[in-house]
Each structure stands twice: as structure tokens, then as C-alpha cells.
Amino acid sequence: MSSLVVVGAQWGDEGKGKLVDYLTSNADLVIRFQGGNNAGHTLNVDGVETKLRLIPSGILHDGTQCLIGAGVVFNSEVLLSEMGQLADVGKKVDPSRIVLDRDAHLILPYHEAIDMAREERRGKDKIGTTGRGIGPTYEDRANRSGVRAAELLKLDELRVKLEKTIEEKNLYLRTVLESERQVTWDEVWGVVERAAERLVPHLGNVSLMLHEARLAEKRIVFEGAQGTLLDQMHGTVPFVTSSNTISGAVLTGCGTGPRSIDHILGVAKAYCTRVGSGPFPTELEDATGDFLREKGGEFGTVTGRPRRCGWFDAVAMKRAVRLNGIDSLAITKLDVLSGVEKLQICINYHLNGEKVDDVPSLASDLESVEPEYLTFDGWEADLTQARKWHHLPQEARFYLSTLSEIVGCPISVVSVGPERQSTLFSSGGNFIRNFLV
Ligand code: GDP
Ligand code: IMO
Ligand code: MG
Numbered sequence: 001m002s003s004l005v006v007v008g009a010q011w012g013d014e015g016k017g018k019l020v021d022y023l024t025s026n027a028d029l030v031i032r033f034q035g036g037n038n039a040g041h042t043l044n045v046d047g048v049e050t051k052l053r054l055i056p057s058g059i060l061h062d063g064t065q066c067l068i069g070a071g072v073v074f075n076s077e078v079l080l081s082e083m084g085q086l087a088d089v090g091k092k093v094d095p096s097r098i099v100l101d102r103d104a105h106l107i108l109p110y111h112e113a114i115d116m117a118r119e120e121r122r123g124k125d126k127i128g129t130t131g132r133g134i135g136p137t138y139e140d141r142a143n144r145s146g147v148r149a150a151e152l153l154k155l156d157e158l159r160v161k162l163e164k165t166i167e168e169k170n171l172y173l174r175t176v177l178e179s180e181r182q183v184t185w186d187e188v189w190g191v192v193e194r195a196a197e198r199l200v201p202h203l204g205n206v207s208l209m210l211h212e213a214r215l216a217e218k219r220i221v222f223e224g225a226q227g228t229l230l231d232q233m234h235g236t237v238p239f240v241t242s243s244n245t246i247s248g249a250v251l252t253g254c255g256t257g258p259r260s261i262d263h264i265l266g267v268a269k270a271y272c273t274r275v276g277s278g279p280f281p282t283e284l285e286d287a288t289g290d291f292l293r294e295k296g297g298e299f300g301t302v303t304g305r306p307r308r309c310g311w312f313d314a315v316a317m318k319r320a321v322r323l324n325g326i327d328s329l330a331i332t333k334l335d336v337l338s339g340v341e342k343l344q345i346c347i348n349y350h351l352n353g354e355k356v357d358d359v360p361s362l363a364s365d366l367e368s369v370e371p372e373y374l375t376f377d378g379w380e381a382d383l384t385q386a387r388k389w390h391h392l393p394q395e396a397r398f399y400l401s402t403l404s405e406i407v408g409c410p411i412s413v414v415s416v417g418p419e420r421q422s423t424l425f426s427s428g429g430n431f432i433r434n435f436l437v
Contacts, residue, residue, distance in 0.1 A: 002262045003220040004435055005247045006330075008227030009266035009320040011274040013300070013307065015332035015415055016267050017041025020057035020223045022420050023265075026436060028218035029065050030058030031206065033253030034243040035225030036073035036107060036137070038130040040301025044418040050086075051301055054079045055098065056223050059091055069206045070103035071243065071253020073137040074149075076195035099204035101255075102150035108191060110169035110183045111136040117179035127239055128276030130302050138232075138242040149203055152196040162188060207255025214260055219435070222250045222261070228320040229274075229359075236359070236366060239278025247324040263431045265412065266326035268317060270334045270399075273307040275300045279366035282310035282346045296336040311344045311373065314406045319359050321409045328412035328428050331400060334392075335383040335416040343399060347406055348372040376402070384417040387424050400426070 004023060008014045021043040024030050037053035044050075045060055054074055058064035068074065079100070083093040111133030118135075119126045129135065140146035145165065151158045166188055173179045213220055226245040229235045233244060243249065247264045251257060271292055274280045283289070289309045292298065298307035320326065337343060349356045349369035360366050379393040386392050392400075392414070404411045410428025425433055 002435060003214075003222065003260060004432075005222040005224065005250055005261055005264045007224035007247050007264065007266055007324050007326070008230075008245065009268040009317060009324070009326065009329065010227045010272055010313075011229045011280075012225075012227040013040075013273060013275065014227060014267040014269055015330070016224060017043050017052060017057040018332065018415060018418060018420070019265070019267050019330050019413065020221060021045070021060055022423050023432070023435060024058030024061050024064045024221050026219060027058055027061070027064050027221045029067060029210070029213050030056040030221045030223055031067040031069050031210065031254055032056050032072050032223050032225065033069045034071040034245060034249045035241065036132065036134050037075045037078040038132045038134045038241060038302060039225035041223075041225075042301055042418065043420070045420050053082060053302065055082050055086065058221060058223075059086060062092060065096075066098050067204075067206045067209065068098075068100045068104055069254040070101040071249060072101070073105045073107050073134060073141070073243075074100070075107040075132065076191060076199055080194065080198055095201040098202055099206065099209065100149055100199060100202045101206040102148065102203045104149050105137055105141050106147045106149060106152075106195065107133045107137045108147065109187050110166065110173070111140070113173060113179070113181045113183055114169065114177065117173055117177040117181060120179070121177055126277060128278070128305075132302070135242040149199070152192070152200055153203070155192070155196055158192065159189075162192070210254055210256050210260065220260075222254065224249075228266075228323055229316060231323070234323050236278050236363060237361075239276065239363060247326075263327050263435070264325050265328055265330055265432065266320060266324055266409070267330045267332060268312075268320075269296075270312060270331050270337055271296075272310045272313050273298050274310075275303070275305050275307045279363050280308055280310055281349060281366065281369050281371045282313045282344075283308050284310045288340060291340065292336060295339075296333055311346055311371075312403060313346045313371070314403065315346060315349050315371075316359055317407045321407060326409055328410045328431065329404070329407070330413035330415065331403070331411055332415035334396060334400070334414055335422075337396075337399075338379060338381060338383055340378045343376040343378050344373040345376070345403060345406065346371040347374050374402070374406075384422055386416050387421075389414070389424060389426050391424070404428070
């Protein structure tokens, strides 16, 4: 029937999980297309919180099939434990419900060891990765030495390959990274055997399933992880993740063509956060930043690290709209801004006294930009019960409509709380509204 991409438009944690849960109530398929268990997507339904790293955020709707595409890298232990937790609360997680693409890459203990050893060596210049082995796994995919899910079907062949690989990885850890960590055969093979035993029934061909679903006019949601500014190519390099996070990654990550996408929804907070190192022009290292962190519960889902907070950055958002081809925006966490007396939106960057027309490419330039702000009156009212656009205070409506105008993109959805139903439509929300019925 139609398909919708949900993509992070900032530095991750925009509330993609909440939106995907909300938008999959009538969806047939939901597909993760990139990233891995560096993602942490939170759903809140009837007072119960569910945190997901690999399983798509449509899992709470019994009629929605959950697919993990070839573009994803997965830690099999995390995937199995997530399935176990969901089964414990009565969710169906059998192989007809959860399908892992045969070409998705497996994260193994040496990937995590290398990720962490590299971060330690970088010292104060560290990227602040999640330490989950994401970068080293994508590297192995690119250099053709990674392990794909389908290889779990031929353990004899995989054993020979891994004997060599483990030796090489340990040599690299010891001599290049000067790490004391050495991975053992038993720890790697234990992971492989458990994965082979439990995940093989879930292996499938997501590209083919998607093709058939399109022919059958099914309703499909593609769920992004991380955010546009963490894209390995177009983000704030080198302080980024190791996958393409933008909507273009749907095509490679699922094995489909551009015509499989009908609408691209960019998810953005009404302010901005970032976890890990790297430039952040609108960062607030003051009482307002602390207020947003506390009120917004801005602590990492995966690592528990405090998230850095700042004002909404319209320069970066215009770039996100362009890089993804965003058709409409979902603005989340508007409720968190209640009680801030004056709000600001960054409308321009100045570098060495000159206005720049896009986010600079070099991190050192982005560190040096001077943001130019537009100031807004805040509001006091609690927004968490608002369910219609006209329930929002006039100041909040003005803040959103001006934001939309500056960025040049309609707002379709506004989120005013973590709960599924704390969500309302704006006038730009027709596609999304129709998608739900
Ligand atoms: P994701 O990675 O994009 O799925 O986002 P996370 O789940 O990592 O972080 C978003 C956090 O904000 C979660 O704790 C959500 O429950 C919460 N959240 C989502 N939308 C809203 C909202 O509109 N208001 C508030 N207060 N919290 C929200
Ligand atoms: P979701 O899907 C926020 C950040 C890390 C680090 C950088 C590289 O929940 O929005 P990595 O482990 O990927 O090599 O780390 O990327 N990062 C995220 N930040 N949300 C995420 O995912 C993230 N996934 C990775 O903090 O700065
Ligand atoms: Mg998250």
C-alpha cells in the first residue's frame, strides 16, 4: 500500500523508536536497514518501557512482522537476549515473526575488543563510540573478511576461516594497538555455536520479502538508527558511526530500489542532543543545558552516558532535510521545553566573520563556528496532555511554525511525551495520518 522511512535528523536518540511504535499500529512489515546494537530505541506503552537495540520497534504490534536487513551488523547474544526478554512478556518472537537477513554481518568478540582498544589508545581524542564493535565489523565487511549470517549454515567452513581471523585479530590487538586483551577461540566459537543453534531458523531473504510485500501492496516502515549527523560520510566526520544513516541507506541496507519509498519522515527533537565526542555548535554548557538533560531524561539508552544538550540547529537541519530528502518532520520532546523562559534556534553559522552556507566539512571548522540565533518567548504550560495542534500554547505553535519555515520542511507530527499516545498531528500530517488508518 505505502512505505515510510523513519530517519534520525540530528545526532541520534531523536525518538525514532517511539515514532516507529506509533506508526506501525497497522503496518505489515517494519525493517531495520543499518547500524547495530549501538542503537537504543525506547517505547513506552501503558506505563511499560521497552528498550530495543536490534529488534525493530514495531514488535509490540502482534500483526507486524519485524525484519533485520543486510545493512545491519548484529551481536547475536544481544539479539537472542532481546528475543528472550520479549518472549517473557508474551510477545511472539518465532521465526515467522522475526527475520534476520542472511547477509547481515555478525559482530564477534574481537570486534568489540578492537573498538575498545582503539578508543583507549585515542585517549582525549576518542570518538566516544558505544564500544559495541560497530566500526570494526563494518570494516571487515568492506575488506571482505567479515562473517555473514548465512555462514552460520556451514560451520565447518566458518571454523577454518575463523581460526585464521582470530590469529590475525589477536596479532593486531597485541602489536598495533598494544592491548593486553586477546580473544580466545572458545569465546568466539561459543558465540558462533549459540547463534547457529538459535538464529538459523530466523535467517531469511529480506530483499525478496520486501519485493513480494510491495507487490502485495503491504504497508512497510523502514526504521533508521543513529542520525544524519552521525552518517559515516555526510556527518560530522570523524565523530560519526560507521554506517550510512541517511535514507539512501534503505536501498542498500534492504536490497531494494528508490521507488520502494513513498515518504521520508525525519525525526528531530525540539532542541538538540549529542552523546560522545565531536563538535556541537549550539551546545549549552550551563544551567539551561542541565535543565534539558534532567527534564528530558537525556542519558544514553545503551551506555547510560549523559547526553550533551543544546538549542535546535536549523543550519544542520536544512542539511538533514536535503541529505535524506525529508518530506516531513516529526518534532519530539516539545514538552521538555515548557518552563524555559527564552528559547533559541540557530539560523546561521559564521566562520572567521563570514556566514557559511552549510555545515563545514572539517571538524575543526565546525568547532569554531559562531551560531547566530533567533530568540523566542517560551511557555509555562505542561504539554503532555495536548492531543491536537490547537491544544498547544500560542508560543509553542509559533516556535514550531517558525522552525518549519526556516528549515523549509513541513511538520507532520509533534510528540509531547514518551508515551505512545502523547502524539499529535500538525497540518502537514496528511500522509502520516493516512498511513495509520
Ligand atoms: P531513539 O534512539 O531515536 O529511538 O531515541 P531514544 O529512545 O534513545 O531516546 C529518546 C528518549 O526520549 C526515550 O527515553 C523516549 O522514551 C523519550 N521520548 C520520546 N519522545 C518523547 C517526547 O515527546 N517527550 C518526552 N519527554 N520524552 C520522549
Ligand atoms: P540511536 O539509534 C546516539 C554515537 C556514539 C559515538 C558515535 C560512534 O539510539 O539513535 P559507534 O559505537 O556507532 O561506533 O559510535 O556514534 N552513536 C549514537 N548516538 N544514538 C545512537 O543510536 C547512536 N549510535 C551511535 O555515541 O558518538
Ligand atoms: Mg537511542
